[in-house]
Amino acid sequence: EAGVAQSPRYKIIEKRQSVAFWCNPISGHATLYWYQQILGQGPKLLIQFQNNGVVDDSQLPKDRFSAERLKGVDSTLKIQPAKLEDSAVYLCASSLARDYPYEQYFGPGTRLTVT
Amino acid sequence: AQKITQTQPGMFVQEKEAVTLDCTYDTSDQSYGLFWYKQPSSGEMIFLIYQGSYDEQNATEGRYSLNFQKARKSANLVISASQLGDSAMYFCAMRPPSNTGKLIFGQGTTLQVKP
Numbered sequence: 001e002a003g004v005a006q007s008p009r010y011k012i013i014e015k016r017q018s019v020a021f022w023c024n025p026i027s028g029h030a031t032l033y034w035y036q037q038i039l040g041q042g043p044k045l046l047i048q049f050q051n052n053g054v055v056d057d058s059q060l061p062k063d064r065f066s067a068e069r070l071k072g073v074d075s076t077l078k079i080q081p082a083k084l085e086d087s088a089v090y091l092c093a094s095s096l097a098r099d100y101p102y103e104q105y106f107g108p109g110t111r112l113t114v115t
Numbered sequence: 116a117q118k119i120t121q122t123q124p125g126m127f128v129q130e131k132e133a134v135t136l137d138c139t140y141d142t143s144d145q146s147y148g149l150f151w152y153k154q155p156s157s158g159e160m161i162f163l164i165y166q167g168s169y170d171e172q173n174a175t176e177g178r179y180s181l182n183f184q185k186a187r188k189s190a191n192l193v194i195s196a197s198q199l200g201d202s203a204m205y206f207c208a209m210r211p212p213s214n215t216g217k218l219i220f221g222q223g224t225t226l227q228v229k230p
Contacts, residue, residue, distance in 0.1 A: 003159075031216060042119070042206050042220030043160070056217055089158060095216065103150075104218065106160035 002026065004107035006092050012113045018080035021110045025073070025094030031055075032069055033104060034077050035091040043091055049075065082114045117142045117211050119221035126226050128197045135182070136192040136224050138207030144168075148210040149190040150218065151181065155203040163205075166190060197228045 005024040013019050025032050030051050035043035046065065047057040051072035060067070064083070069075040079086055089111050093104040118141040128134035140149065151163040166174045166181045174181045182191040194201055204225050208218040 033217075040222070042208070042223055043218075044220070045217050048217060091158075091160065093160070097216075103162045103165070104160075104216070105162075106152075109158040111158075 004092055004094055004105055006090075006107040006110055008110055009108060010111050010113075012115065013082055015084055015114050016081040018078065019082055019112065020076050020078045021090050021092075021112075023075045023077070023092030023107060025075070025092070026105055029094035029096055029105075030072070031095045031097060031104075032075050033093040033095075034067055034075070035093065037089040037091055037109070039088070046077070046090075079112075082112075084114050087112055087114045117144070117147075117209055117219050119207050119209050119219055121207055121221035121224050123224045124222075126224055128194075128226065128228055130199060130228055130230050131196055133193060133195045134197055134226065136194070136205050136207075136226065138190045138192065138221060140188050140190060140207075140209050142188075142209065142211065144212045146212040149181070149183070150208040150210065151179070151190075151192045152206045152208060152220075153201075153203045154206060154223070160206070164192070194226075199228050199230060202226060202228045 032049045034046045037043040046060045047067045048055040049069040052069045067077045089109040091109045093106045095104045120139045147168045149166045153161045164176045164179045178195045180193045204223045206223045207221045
């Protein structure tokens with residue numbers, strides 16, 4: 001089966017510009033996660049969707065980050081305006097359900113560089 | 116608050132030898148899950164192995180085994196018969212008992228397998 005797809009793979013923008021990332025989860029996966037991975041650190045959860053509803057967005061900087069998952073399938077993550085500290089890899093993951101044994105499958109990530 | 120600590124930034128191992136990657140965790144919860152993921156240079160996070168806090172036996176998956184010591188709050192990953200393809204970043208993660216499925220990751224350990 002096809003894995004989690006993400007685009008673009010790389011993006012370079014200047015600070016104060018806006019950017020959007022797209023994620024297409026594995027077909028049938030109800031749960032979708034966006035993680036931020038800063039260089040040298042482990043991923044940190046930004047937001048989690050169950051179908052098209054938000055389950056956890058406690059670590060999402062809501063003054064500049066937004067995310068949506070229309071129709072409970074694809075999702076977009078937006079940053080507006082970007083700051084230098086937003087430079088990171090943004091990973092999307094999906095799972096059939098929230099708990100193990102339904103493991104999370106990760107996409108290849110989008111590497112964002114803010115100059 | 117839950118926390119995962121990986122104290123080895125980098126490790127080297129000779130091909131065909133075994134290696135242990137350390138992971139300690141901090142939680143006051145009784146029910147939790149522990150995971151190990153592999154992240155090659157391509158960027159995707161690949162699920163390796165899972166251990167539930169109530170599992171009495173250590174988890175094993177092929178060449179991967181998890182040395183679970185609950186009293187010490189450690190969940191070390193053992194890779195037997197290392198292969199060149201095992202060179203990657205390895206992350207330990209914990210799923211707290213909330214039903215969101217959220218993962219909390221450690222800082223990671225870079226493993227290099229020498230021929």
